[in-house]
Amino acid sequence: MGFLKNIKFMRKSSGNPMFEKVRLFYNALSAPFIQREEEAEVIVLSILSGEHTLFIGEPGTAKSAIVRRASSLLKAKYFYYVLNKYTEPDELFGPIDINELKTKGIYKRKIEGKLPLAEIAFLDEIFNANTAILNTLLSLLQERIFINGDEKIQSPLISLFSASNDIPDESELRALYDRLLFRHYVRPVSESKLKDLFKAGIEIELKGVIEEEPIMEISELKKVQEHVCYVLEKVKNNKDILQQYARLIVIFREQGIHVTDRRAIKGLKAIAANAVFDCRDHVEPKDFMALKYVIPETVDDFGKVAAIVSEEIRLPSRYLKDLEILERNIMRLRKEIRRIPTYDFRIINYSRELLIIERKLRKIAREAIDDNEVLNRIEKLLEIIGEIKDSLVSKSSLYGKDL
Numbered sequence: 256m257g258f259l260k261n262i263k264f265m266r267k268s269s270g271n272p273m274f275e276k277v278r279l280f281y282n283a284l285s286a287p288f289i290q291r292e293e294e295a296e297v298i299v300l301s302i303l304s305g306e307h308t309l310f311i312g313e314p315g316t317a318k319s320a321i322v323r324r325a326s327s328l329l330k331a332k333y334f335y336y337v338l339n340k341y342t343e344p345d346e347l348f349g350p351i352d353i354n355e356l357k358t359k360g361i362y363k364r365k366i367e368g369k370l371p372l373a374e375i376a377f378l379d380e381i382f383n384a385n386t387a388i389l390n391t392l393l394s395l396l397q398e399r400i401f402i403n404g405d406e407k408i409q410s411p412l413i414s415l416f417s418a419s420n421d422i423p424d425e426s427e428l429r430a431l432y433d434r435l436l437f438r439h440y441v442r443p444v445s446e447s448k449l450k451d452l453f454k455a456g457i458e459i460e461l462k463g464v465i466e467e468e469p470i471m472e473i474s475e476l477k478k479v480q481e482h483v484c485y486v487l488e489k490v491k492n493n494k495d496i497l498q499q500y501a502r503l504i505v506i507f508r509e510q511g512i513h514v515t516d517r518r519a520i521k522g523l524k525a526i527a528a529n530a531v532f533d534c535r536d537h538v539e540p541k542d543f544m545a546l547k548y549v550i551p552e553t554v555d556d557f558g559k560v561a562a563i564v565s566e567e568i569r570l571p572s573r574y575l576k577d578l579e580i581l582e583r584n585i586m587r588l589r590k591e592i593r594r595i596p597t598y599d600f601r602i603i604n605y606s607r608e609l610l611i612i613e614r615k616l617r618k619i620a621r622e623a624i625d626d627n628e629v630l631n632r633i634e635k636l637l638e639i640i641g642e643i644k645d646s647l648v649s650k651s652s653l654y655g656k657d658l
Contacts, residue, residue, distance in 0.1 A: 273479055274534040277303070280470045281532070284325055288317055289452045290444045296532075297439045297548050298325050298416070302375075302476065303483050304528040306521070307396055307415045307434060309381070311422065311554065312441035319377050322416045326375035329476060330469040331413065334373035338383040347378075347388060348401070355404065363404030371401040374411050374473065381417035382428050389431060396434045413476070422553060436521050437548045440557045479531065486536055487527040496538050500526070503543060503567055512560065513552045522549045540568045574619050574629045581612055582636055588612075589643050597650045606647055613640055 277299065285295035294310070298321065301308045310318045319335065326333040336347060345351070348371055349364035356362060366372055378384075384392060394400055399410045415435075423432055444452045471479075490496055500523065507514050522545075529545035530538045547561040592605055620633045 273482065276471045276475055277479060277532060280328055283328055283467065283470050287455065288321055289455055290448045291317055291321055294321055294439065294441060297437050298322065299532055300525060300528045300545060300548065301414045301437050303479055303531055304524045305413060305480055306436035308437040309435040310418045310439055310441050313420060316441045316443055318418050318441055319379060322377045327466065328470045329375065329473060331374035331473060332372060334370050334376040337379040338381060340383050342383065342388065344387050344391065348391060361404040366403060371395065371408060371410050374413050376412065376415045378415065378417045380419060382419050382423045393430060393434060436525065438551055439548055440554060483528050483531050486530050486538060487524055490523055490527060490538050493538065499540060506563055507550055510559065510563065512550060512556050514550055522546055525549045543568050577619060578632050581615060584612060585636055585639055592643060592646055602647055602650060609640055609643060
């Protein structure tokens with residue numbers, strides 16, 4: 256989908272300067288990387304919604320490089336760190352200010368250049384965070400608040416990106432895992448793209464990473480984020496979208512994919528961000544594809560969620576195929592019934608077959624309640640069934656009693 260999104264943005268011109276900035280940012284972000292369109296897409300959705308991301312997968316797949324590029328294109332304050340089990344809070348949040356402690360007795364940190372003042376951050380091996388780091392990190396991610404001595408500091412953090420080889424099993428780390436709204440499984444470049452990867456790698460080795468001018472200022476990003484909130488506000492009153500979304504959440508849970516109420520609510524924000532990413536000020540069913548980065552709980556869930564969403568957002572086309580089959584059966588019945596004589600014993604069988612077809616049509620009508628093309632076709636087929644019923648009644652008073 257990431258590649259298709261790239262092609263679509265290349266073709267599409269919204270005419271809206273705000274949307275154009277997002278399009279240019281995505282294109283510039285993904286341009287130097289081979290087969291990393293989806294990773295760029297996740298990063299864009301994350302910063303548009305102001306949420307956090309976990310990249311899952313082996314090292315050496317350009318995760319930190321593409322995040323660093325995103326920060327550069329935003330001219331954002333960037334913080335990067337690799338955590339291990341011995342990492343101390345000082346390394347992330349700053350060392351203790353000895354002067355403050357001696358002169359005022361205040362336990363305060365020097366936070367300049369550290370995570371509390373970062374706008375974009377990348378924490379590698381994030382689940383190596385110990386308890387001392389974890390509690391502060393949760394507050395920073397959720398509330399953008401850092402308590403520094405007697406001060407409550409509002410962090411400018413837009414999005415925190417993180418990486419891990421695995422999904423944590425430990426209960427104390429599950430809260431942190433849940434705070435990372437977007438989750439993406441990063442795979443190595445496919446064999447068919449290895450030559451392109453080698454060429455790009457050689458170019459970097461010879462010339463180094465070329466710094467580019469920022470595509471979007473932080474102030475401009477804030478306006479786009481406000482627009483995401485505007486689109487989300489509209490979703491609140493969109494009964495059709497909410498009904499379809501509720502159906503998806505039910506299906507996920509029925510398929511054994513654990514979706515908390517909080518994650519289900521946050522998923523709507525991801526959908527709104529996807530609409531803005533696609534240069535729209537309203538949500539459409541195709542925006543549900545953003546859920547493949549939100550709903551997965553385990554590595555196995557990634558493929559399962561994508562398949563479920565793909566199937567559900569194609570419901571109208573699937574229904575049209577079903578309607579074609581039902582229509583052929585209705586036409587066949589009408590033709591056969593016209594040929595049978597009055598009081599023919601087959602009338603009972605025909606009436607039962609019609610009843611089954613009618614029930615299927617009404618079931619499709621209930622499920623495709625927001626699709627006018629499907630509903631109009633069903634209405635016409637039900638009219639034909641009504642005519643056939645009248646024909647059967649005229650051929651047999653017995654059929655009329657059964658009705």
